[in-house]
Amino acid sequence: MQRHASWGSFFNINSREPKPSLQDTKEARTKGTQKETIRITGSMENGAVNGYEMETPKNITIKGILSLLMESIDDDKNHSRSVISLGMGDPTAHSCFHTTHVAQEAVVDALQSDKFNGYAPTVGLPQTRRAIAEYLSCDLPYKLSSDDVFITSGCTQAIDVALTMLARPGANILLPRPGFPIYELCAAFRGLEVRHFDLLPEKGFEADPDAIAALADQNTVALVIINPGNPCGNVYSYQHLKKIAETAEKLKILVIADEVYGHLAFGHNPFVPMGSFGSIVPVLTLGSLSKRWMVPGWRLGWFVTSDPSGMFRNPKVVERIKKYFDILGGPATFIQAAVPRILEQTDEVFFKRTINILKQTSDICCDRIKEIPCISCPHKPEGSMAVMMKLNLLLLEDISDDIDFCFKMAREESVIILPGTAVGLKNWLRITFAADPASLEEALRRVKSFCQRHSKQRERC
Numbered sequence: 001m002q003r004h005a006s007w008g009s010f011f012n013i014n015s016r017e018p019k020p021s022l023q024d025t026k027e028a029r030t031k032g033t034q035k036e037t038i039r040i041t042g043s044m045e046n047g048a049v050n051g052y053e054m055e056t057p058k059n060i061t062i063k064g065i066l067s068l069l070m071e072s073i074d075d076d077k078n079h080s081r082s083v084i085s086l087g088m089g090d091p092t093a094h095s096c097f098h099t100t101h102v103a104q105e106a107v108v109d110a111l112q113s114d115k116f117n118g119y120a121p122t123v124g125l126p127q128t129r130r131a132i133a134e135y136l137s138c139d140l141p142y143k144l145s146s147d148d149v150f151i152t153s154g155c156t157q158a159i160d161v162a163l164t165m166l167a168r169p170g171a172n173i174l175l176p177r178p179g180f181p182i183y184e185l186c187a188a189f190r191g192l193e194v195r196h197f198d199l200l201p202e203k204g205f206e207a208d209p210d211a212i213a214a215l216a217d218q219n220t221v222a223l224v225i226i227n228p229g230n231p232c233g234n235v236y237s238y239q240h241l242k243k244i245a246e247t248a249e250k251l252k253i254l255v256i257a258d259e260v261y262g263h264l265a266f267g268h269n270p271f272v273p274m275g276s277f278g279s280i281v282p283v284l285t286l287g288s289l290s291k292r293w294m295v296p297g298w299r300l301g302w303f304v305t306s307d308p309s310g311m312f313r314n315p316k317v318v319e320r321i322k323k324y325f326d327i328l329g330g331p332a333t334f335i336q337a338a339v340p341r342i343l344e345q346t347d348e349v350f351f352k353r354t355i356n357i358l359k360q361t362s363d364i365c366c367d368r369i370k371e372i373p374c375i376s377c378p379h380k381p382e383g384s385m386a387v388m389m390k391l392n393l394l395l396l397e398d399i400s401d402d403i404d405f406c407f408k409m410a411r412e413e414s415v416i417i418l419p420g421t422a423v424g425l426k427n428w429l430r431i432t433f434a435a436d437p438a439s440l441e442e443a444l445r446r447v448k449s450f451c452q453r454h455s456k457q458r459e460r461c
């Protein structure tokens with residue numbers, strides 16, 4: 001393995017680093033494991049499009065599939081039944097999940113102060129950056145500074161920043177499968193080739209470091225770890241995360257740690273931030289208030305360089321990141337201004353209550369699924385808000401695959417479930433358990449009766 005000249009080269013600032021030609025890019029593309037879904041549409045340099053296929057990437061998105069499923073519900077036929085969605089990871093759709101008064105008051109006060117109606121600095125308000133640095137440092141063996149923190153519009157924009165900073169012709173990125181499809185979509189827009197490493201259900205959806213190493217080459221820029229995991233509900237142990245960090249270090253690639261579900265862990269393993277291993281390998285930590293504080297609509301996220309050895313403090317890297325932020329609109333200034341109070345004053349009781357409900361609803365989900373022979377749960381979720389369930393199509397008649405299953409389920413039972421294909425696993429299902437216990441029970445009752453109706457051996461279900 002040829003080693004990279006410097007970590008700075010990842011951020012496209014090393015002018016001596018030879019850039020692969022367009023031909024190299026094409027070859028890299030044809031070697032890609034996902035070339036049929038990850039359409040690279042040409043690279044953009046110096047603001048000019050030199051692409052040759054100006055197409056919108058054809059990637060599946062969760063939102064796209066969920067809206068098709070919603071559209072497929074026949075309102076006339078199902079007028080007496082409410083639609084229950086176990087598809088979207090938005091807990092606020094269910095009344096048992098709502099944010100704290102502290103957060104609401106902090107926003108109201110910031111708004112009414114009349115001090116935060118103007119533009120914030122493009123990288124975020126200084127007090128917001130400082131508060132997030134302090135919040136994240138509580139779980140790290142070193143201290144982050146405000147300069148390490150950049151405020152984004154939700155974790156989604158942090159993903160875009162990370163991939164945009166790393167994209168260059170011929171580069172590739174290693175993504176988990178199943179995963180969160182925004183990464184594939186973003187990579188397609190940015191001309192980054194995607195290579196997938198499988199998460200192993202029989203090993204708690206851990207990644208295999210050898211498989212990661214086998215995928216990487218001198219054009220690999222980073223690997224992505226989502227922990228706690230969406231869609232698998234995994235929470236990785238300290239040891240597993242360390243192994244991943246050591247693998248990345250050996251390969252000389254960065255780790256992008258998506259911790260949007262940070263602290264939402266209710267199983268055996270506590271949540272360990274990947275930044276804990278920042279002295280082994282530079283880590284880009286992505287997160288937001290969306291899930292832990294139940295405010296995905298506030299669009300408050302962060303892109304953080306968790307790197308005590310200071311590789312990201314190279315002035316050219318910092319300048320490049322800052323320039324990119326100049327073209328992004330971050331979250332509203334008054335939301336940013338509320339962050340220090342939200343982070344400092346949220347009561348532990350609020351967090352514990354959330355964890356208790358998620359544990360209860362994930363238990364309901366797994367217990368009810370045990371009563372349905374054609375669906376199994378190879379790994380009980382230990383965190384986040386979603387679980388992957390495996391479909392056994394051999395036990396069903398007239399269901400061709402997971403997509404067919406989910407569309408028929410929507411039409412016949414008004415229950416929305418995401419087909420596994422949307423997150424990279426055909427003939428699996430992703431169920432979001434961030435739902436009111438009563439709605440979840442009702443939805444799973446309907447799933448059971450659907451499966452009984454479509455079972456090959458009805459009497460056994």
Ligand SMILES: Cc1ncc(COP(=O)(O)O)c(C=O)c1O
Binds near residue numbers: 154230
């Ligand atoms: C793994 C993962 N990353 C990022 C996001 C986006 O987070 P946000 O809503 O803060 O933009 C989500 C949202 O569900 C997610 O599941």
